[in-house]
Amino acid sequence: MQGKPQKKIKAAKKMRDLMTTYYLEAMSAGQNNKQIAWITSGGPVEPLVAMDIIPVYPENHGAMIGSSKMGEDLCIKAEDMGYSSDLCSYARADIACSVVKGGPIGGLPRPDMLICCNNICGTVLKWYEVQARFYKVPLFILDTPFCHTGYSPEAAVYVRSQIDEYIGFLEKVTKKKFDYDKMALAGKLSLEGQLLWQKVLNTTAHRPSPMSAFDAFFFLALIVTLRGTQIPVDFYRELIDEMEQRIRDGISIIPDEQYRLLWDNLPLWYQLKWLSSEFSEHNACLVADTYTSAWCGAIKYTDENNFLDSMAQAYTRIYLNIGVDQMADQVLEMIKFYNVDGFVMHSNRSCKPYSFGQMDIMKIVRERAEVPVLMIEADMVDPRNFSKSQVETRIDAFMEIVKQRNK
Amino acid sequence: MIYAGIDIGSITAKAAFIKGNKLLGTRVIPSGYNPLNAGIKVFKGLLKKTKVLKSDITAIVSTGYGRASVDFADKAMTEIICHGAGAFFMNPEIRGIIDVGGQDSKAILLDRKGHVDNFAMNDKCAAGTGRFFEVMANALGLKLNQLGDFSLKADKPSKISSICTVFAESEVISMIAGQEKRENIIAGIHESAAARISSLSSKIGIKEPVMMTGGVAKNKGFLKALENRLGFELIMGNLPQENGAIGAAVLASRL
Numbered sequence: 001m002q003g004k005p006q007k008k009i010k011a012a013k014k015m016r017d018l019m020t021t022y023y024l025e026a027m028s029a030g031q032n033n034k035q036i037a038w039i040t041s042g043g044p045v046e047p048l049v050a051m052d053i054i055p056v057y058p059e060n061h062g063a064m065i066g067s068s069k070m071g072e073d074l075c076i077k078a079e080d081m082g083y084s085s086d087l088c089s090y091a092r093a094d095i096a097c098s099v100v101k102g103g104p105i106g107g108l109p110r111p112d113m114l115i116c117c118n119n120i121c122g123t124v125l126k127w128y129e130v131q132a133r134f135y136k137v138p139l140f141i142l143d144t145p146f147c148h149t150g151y152s153p154e155a156a157v158y159v160r161s162q163i164d165e166y167i168g169f170l171e172k173v174t175k176k177k178f179d180y181d182k183m184a185l186a187g188k189l190s191l192e193g194q195l196l197w198q199k200v201l202n203t204t205a206h207r208p209s210p211m212s213a214f215d216a217f218f219f220l221a222l223i224v225t226l227r228g229t230q231i232p233v234d235f236y237r238e239l240i241d242e243m244e245q246r247i248r249d250g251i252s253i254i255p256d257e258q259y260r261l262l263w264d265n266l267p268l269w270y271q272l273k274w275l276s277s278e279f280s281e282h283n284a285c286l287v288a289d290t291y292t293s294a295w296c297g298a299i300k301y302t303d304e305n306n307f308l309d310s311m312a313q314a315y316t317r318i319y320l321n322i323g324v325d326q327m328a329d330q331v332l333e334m335i336k337f338y339n340v341d342g343f344v345m346h347s348n349r350s351c352k353p354y355s356f357g358q359m360d361i362m363k364i365v366r367e368r369a370e371v372p373v374l375m376i377e378a379d380m381v382d383p384r385n386f387s388k389s390q391v392e393t394r395i396d397a398f399m400e401i402v403k404q405r406n407k
Numbered sequence: 408m409i410y411a412g413i414d415i416g417s418i419t420a421k422a423a424f425i426k427g428n429k430l431l432g433t434r435v436i437p438s439g440y441n442p443l444n445a446g447i448k449v450f451k452g453l454l455k456k457t458k459v460l461k462s463d464i465t466a467i468v469s470t471g472y473g474r475a476s477v478d479f480a481d482k483a484m485t486e487i488i489c490h491g492a493g494a495f496f497m498n499p500e501i502r503g504i505i506d507v508g509g510q511d512s513k514a515i516l517l518d519r520k521g522h523v524d525n526f527a528m529n530d531k532c533a534a535g536t537g538r539f540f541e542v543m544a545n546a547l548g549l550k551l552n553q554l555g556d557f558s559l560k561a562d563k564p565s566k567i568s569s570i571c572t573v574f575a576e577s578e579v580i581s582m583i584a585g586q587e588k589r590e591n592i593i594a595g596i597h598e599s600a601a602a603r604i605s606s607l608s609s610k611i612g613i614k615e616p617v618m619m620t621g622g623v624a625k626n627k628g629f630l631k632a633l634e635n636r637l638g639f640e641l642i643m644g645n646l647p648q649e650n651g652a653i654g655a656a657v658l659a660s661r662l
Contacts, residue, residue, distance in 0.1 A: 359610070366525070372524075372525070373525075377530045387530075389472070390528075390530065393472075393485050393486070393487075393528075394528065396484075396485045397485040397486075397487035397488060397523070397526060400484065400485060400487070400488045400523070401488075401522075401523050401524070401525075401526075404522050404523070405522075
């Protein structure tokens, strides 16, 4: 379908400004008597917001390092320090960056505490322990059992009890009483932000798509870093308005969208531009992905009026902490909802929990959705695990198959 | 109407001409350093060999690693699609293809119309490719085309445990130092590569009949090892090395 000529997304500038302000505030936290907590990307951030602690995300920083193509040097530095090249490239980049103060923003502001939730992977446990020793700061670990099929009553009690421990930890470190009213507000805003983020992503169901997964990778940063505040709520409202206007005006993100694809796993941060043009040359648009939708995937478990209790379940049942069958079901739903012609999987050398079930998901999707599936092998930050000409050949061949099927 | 396919691989450049359902001729030369020159040379050579005039060629499709360099082609297409089309042109019964070329190996699944349904390729590793055999032949002081016959005389294939070409080479060198029989070492090399290719094939759920293409198909010892591993016989194309170029010519006729 022919859209009108490409037009840049206006909200991108505002988004950059918001992120700059966020990082500047974090960098000057000390001068403003504010505390900093480093937290994993899937960690429950709302209690931090309620306590006026600034959350900082090493994983978001990792993405920035990757996008600025500084991942390789930092990964090598970590390897020089003795870390294995098989270790996650976010972890390697972050650990090295703490020592050399490198990267695009000269390293993250020093943490006052570390909050680690293992709902996204097991690597974070050791990674955060390393950082807790390096910075000599307290570490809180929230342990979310893996949900192979469902959420057992035992798991519910276990995780919920840790939320109280988490609050106790924050009270101890900040020497302040926990503010339950502020918590309720942060919870409401968090849920509202997630619902709006979902709505942003849903706009790409329109043909031609007003934005692509590459834009989602960029706009994602707000729901990750500022979840629980008013900022993403306001920003995503504006973004939705802009997307709806684009739809009304028939403006598509790629000039001539003919094929629609679904992406799985983290992006290749250091090759976003190349990857995006590689697909658009075939008139293919990556309209959706399993990664950015992970920040609105647990909405159904969240109770707006009882956020604190329900967040135990919501944070435990996120995309990376559920069984392969459930992951495949979500992928199949997305294939249908976004009406895609193919599924592209990134087997990510760094992210084991994300890449581990992919062969099974691939088989399930091929059988049940009957769309072609491509698997490319690379890494989110470390370009040494990526070979351009190999990936190019696979994408070209895959697109030849997609085109043949749609003839 | 005559159609041409040009396949610039990492080691050899191939050309093929077809007219209707008939294959007019093929040619293979070393790729050398410059892929465009290799393309021109193999194309001109085939014009001469088949006594076809350049003006008689209706369309050209290029493929292989050097496909983008062939600027006189009407379209560049990947070797995956070309191998599918080539095998189907030679034998429409074919449902699966195992192609082992100079620097990659792939397994391809075709539907009943000869369209590629799924594929898998080796990734960032030369194990189980033509280059792997070249390195091994070199380490054993043999020519590449001697490996097949040698390995058929093996009585007890050696066990090569390294997957990496470089590590496998050092393993082979230490076997030579340990005075293991050359025939057995070569058979071990073939079994190790066969195991790798066979797992590519099962990844995509390959279906019989399967045609073997690519230059490595000329190695009888490897074929035997692969057939043992797969548990079925492979169909040998008449022109395994030229299959990609033939497919490119077929696709040129559909442009």
